[in-house]
Amino acid sequence: MDLLAHLRYFRVVAEEQHFGRAATRLRLAQPSLSQRIQRLEREFGVRLFDRGRGGAVLTPAGRLVLAQSETVLDAADRLQSVVGRLQDGEAGTLRAAVPAHLGGAAVAALLTAFQERSPGGELDLRELTTAEQTAELAAGTLDAGIVRHPCLAAGLAFGPMLHQPLGVLLRANDPLAVEPEVDLRALTGRALAMPPRTNSPALHDETLTACARHGFTPTAVRTVEGLDFTRALIMAGADLIALIPAPPPEPGTAWRPLTGHPLSWRTSTTWRAGHDGPAVRVFADAADAALRTHAGMYAASAERPRAARPETEFAL
Incomplete structure (x- = not known):
């Protein structure tokens, strides 16, 4: 019965x-x-x-x-x-990740927007590097993420590409800190603080190539993790700088935009191709809004069309 x-x-x-x-x-x-x-x-x-x-x-x-x-x-x-x-796909737990240096306001806005748009769902959010995210997406242990390009694109789909200009972080009493903006060539003779290359190999290499193309080749690359540690090293070392998006103001360091905006991080949401259920779409929409509103990112006015490429190549 x-x-x-x-x-x-x-x-x-x-x-x-x-x-x-x-x-x-x-x-x-x-x-x-x-x-x-x-x-x-x-x-x-x-x-x-x-x-x-x-x-x-x-x-x-x-x-x-x-x-x-x-x-x-x-x-x-x-x-x-x-x-x-x-x-x-509208309920349950969505496993997602964001990269470092995204900013607390953007992460908080993303969490709030997801909860508002998907009241029956939960967001298990972690901080992972781009390389870690692409590996976990491929393994099926991550449902969606926010990555920086270029990155391994095999088997992945991406949301709109957003740009975030980079500037230079230097000591507050650095002679260049009095300038409203800094030309990359003026950084000649400085060492550059960067995250480990393993975090995002293609982005690491692209950044150094772009610096050289605009007249700046660092005397050394110092591997750092975390904004607080980066600030501490810059305050202690006269020749050390970092190229990052605008951080929250902090005594002891100063951030200045680069002349002509020659460097930017290209960021997008990502998920496994063919696995864009409602929860993933909610995450992608919430992330896009949070990045535009709270992380200073913007869409390029005219993006290059992406030609079909072998799966082993990077998404550029």
């Missing part, structure tokens, strides 16, 4: 207090409905209705069953709704 179905029939009879009206509402023949209620009574071992010419009146046992059945049926409806959203 389908208990839930029989409880639904029972509830309609209780609401109508009449087998004929209940049968019409349920689009069943009255004898068929009567048989189903009798089957439910046999299952529970009690009489649920007093039947008469005036209709069907709940017995004391029937009133108790009705009260409990409301709880059971409401829970069943909620469960069915949750399962349906899980199947559609």
